[in-house]
Amino acid sequence: MSGHSVPFFCPYCGDESLRPHGEKHGEWACESCRRVFALRSVRADSPHPPAPDSVGSAGAEGPG
Numbered sequence: 001m002s003g004h005s006v007p008f009f010c011p012y013c014g015d016e017s018l019r020p021h022g023e024k025h026g027e028w029a030c031e032s033c034r035r036v037f038a039l040r041s042v043r044a045d046s047p048h049p050p051a052p053d054s055v056g057s058a059g060a061e062g063p064g
């Protein structure tokens with residue numbers, strides 16, 4: 001895997017002509033639509049999963 005160092009494309013126009021914008025790492029500028037956007041690392045395993053922590057009294061099973 002070599003060539004494009006940017007593993008994504010512009011979310012606005014879909015062009016892959018992206019270049020690092022500014023000095024901050026994570027900001028990219030599109031050379032096609034001249035838009036600037038920032039990206040952040042997203043982990044697959046979130047520290048706080050959207051699991052139902054609170055236990056409710058409402059049960060599916062009941063007196064039939």
Ligand SMILES: [Zn+2]
Pocket residue numbers: 010011012013014015030031032033034035
């Ligand atoms: Zn663009």
